[in-house]
Every structure is written in C-alpha cells, then in structure tokens.
Amino acid sequence: MAKPPHISRWQLLDTGPRSGDWNMALDRVLLEAVADGEAPVLRFYSWSRPTLSFGRMQRPPQDLLRRCAESGVMAVRRPTGGKAILHHHEVTFSIVAPSAGLGSIIESYRVFARAIAAGLRTLGVESTLCEPREAPRRGDLLCFAAPAQCDLEIGGKKLLGSAQARHGGALLQQNSLPLRLSDDVKQRLFGAGAAEEEARMATDLTAALGHEPAFDQVRDAVAAGFERELGATFELREMTAYESTMAEGLKGRFALGSEPSDASS
Numbered sequence: 001m002a003k004p005p006h007i008s009r010w011q012l013l014d015t016g017p018r019s020g021d022w023n024m025a026l027d028r029v030l031l032e033a034v035a036d037g038e039a040p041v042l043r044f045y046s047w048s049r050p051t052l053s054f055g056r057m058q059r060p061p062q063d064l065l066r067r068c069a070e071s072g073v074m075a076v077r078r079p080t081g082g083k084a085i086l087h088h089h090e091v092t093f094s095i096v097a098p099s100a101g102l103g104s105i106i107e108s109y110r111v112f113a114r115a116i117a118a119g120l121r122t123l124g125v126e127s128t129l130c131e132p133r134e135a136p137r138r139g140d141l142l143c144f145a146a147p148a149q150c151d152l153e154i155g156g157k158k159l160l161g162s163a164q165a166r167h168g169g170a171l172l173q174q175n176s177l178p179l180r181l182s183d184d185v186k187q188r189l190f191g192a193g194a195a196e197e198e199a200r201m202a203t204d205l206t207a208a209l210g211h212e213p214a215f216d217q218v219r220d221a222v223a224a225g226f227e228r229e230l231g232a233t234f235e236l237r238e239m240t241a242y243e244s245t246m247a248e249g250l251k252g253r254f255a256l257g258s259e260p261s262d263a264s265s
Contacts (some may be wrong), residue, residue: 012223012234013043020051020087024254026239026247027172028079030096035168040097042234044219046086049074050185055082055163064189069130073186075256082163086189088182093220095173096225102171105164109150111230112173116160117152119225123217125208127152127159157203160199177222178204179212192210232246 015026023045030041051074054060060075068075073086083265095112102108110129117127130151152160159178181204186195206212 008231008233009039010226010232010234011039011041012236013041013086013239014219015043015045015050015239017046019048019251020053020074020101021251022247023047023092024053024076024078027094027096027174027251028250028253029243029246030094031079031165031167031170031172034096034098039235042093042094042095042148042223044091044093044215044222045203046090046092046149046215047074049089050086050088051076051184051197052084052086052189053078054084054190054256055080056165057081058084060084065256067189069257071185073185073189076254077256078163078174079254080159080163080165080172085176086182086186087176088185089212090176090178091215093175093177093219095171095175097171099166099169099171099183105166105171106150108171109162109164109173112175113150113160114153114230115225116177116222117225118229119222120152122211122224123205123213125154125159125205125219127154127208129153130158131259135254154208158201159203159205159208177218178180178202179215179218180204180206 015023018026026045027043028109034040049072052064052068055078058071058077059119060077065075099108102111113129117129120127130153150162151158159177162173164171164173166172181199181202183195183199186198190198205218223232223234227234
C-alpha cells in the first residue's frame, strides 16, 4: 500500500464560484506550479452555472454539446481523465501535490480517499472505498453511473467522483462531491432513463445527512481529514494576480462548444 510522502506544509485555496473553463485553467496553472517546486495545494471551488465536464480523452457527442448550449449548461474538457460529470450543487476540490512516494494512480487515489473519508466522518458521514464492479451499459458516458475502486460510496452508491493527471513529477486530482444531485438538469441533457440509472448508482451528502450541509462546512471537514490522515498543516492564502492572469489566458483550451474541439490539454 502506498504511503504519502511527509509533506507538512500545504496551501489552502477557496476560489469560490467561477466559470468552468476558468476553473479547469487554474487547476492546470497550479499543477505547473507544484511541478516547479511550489508547496502542494488543496483548492476548493464551485461553478457560476451548471457545467458538464468531460474527461481529457472523451469525445463529447455534438448533439449533447448542442443540448448543453440550449439548456444554459457550460461544457468543458478537464485536464484530467475519467468520464463526464455534471457540476452544479456540489463541493469541488482539487489536490495538487508531488507524485513521488504515492505509487500508482490507483494507489494515490486511495491515499487521498482515506483522508477525504476521515474528513466526512467528522460531519457524520460514513463512507467506504468502492468495490470494483461492472458499470451499467447506459452509464458509459457518466462518471457517477460507474463506481470505481478509487471512489467513495455509501451503501453501494457512489458519493465521490475523482479524476487525475500527472505532469513533471506532480499530480492533479479533481474531486466532485455532490451536495445534492441535479437530476432535472441531467434529464434535459441525457434523458430521463439515463438520469434515473445514474441516480440508482449515486448518492449525495443531503441523502447521507438528511439535510444539505453548507459548502464551508464540507470544505473545513475535508481539510481536517487531510490534517488527520496526512499530517498536513494548511496556510490559507488568496489566489495571486499571476495565477488569475495565467488562468484567464489558458481557459480557451478547456471550453467546448457545439463544434469539434482539440482533445489536447
């Protein structure tokens, strides 16, 4: 089992609601910074409007991109892999850290999953690592319809979706933790059947707790899990002007429209 390297000093960022392309661009900027020797980052953020993100290697169907545009849903390509995720009522957070000592991608997923689970436990949420199983055929496009062994689940239903990329000795892991599932938006994009199938495979924090927790409450709990499991000490900081400028310049690489787009990132 991989053990995390002893890194005591982490940066904690909360950049609030932003557009999907800007969120993806900033994560890429942070990945480059950590690869260049900056301290690891735990970044929390949300979305200025519903956003459908596709994994780096996915090919978004053009009819789906058109439905996104018609429904006011932004479409973006993540710098990480994995399947499509609808981001709406959720706590999104990215882990940017040196990859040395974390083993394979799956091993590093599980290291961070234990930290996240420890944080959720402080809220009264008991989650476990998913057991590998076959994904339903209709869920081929959607992340939350396909639980994987690196994800967290409650009662056999997926709670946390994660995707990762590595670059220059650093890793970026993007994590989606739903406060409540947006089944109405999924129905407009994928149809009632696909939305219902994903709902059978996934859950959210509202269902787990019996009420919807506040974003800040979940953020603080996840950070506490990193402190407990990884020995992290956080320095809360603001985003720098340089980071903001770089993200603004890169965001066009991640936006998707109804026309074919380059899959590189």
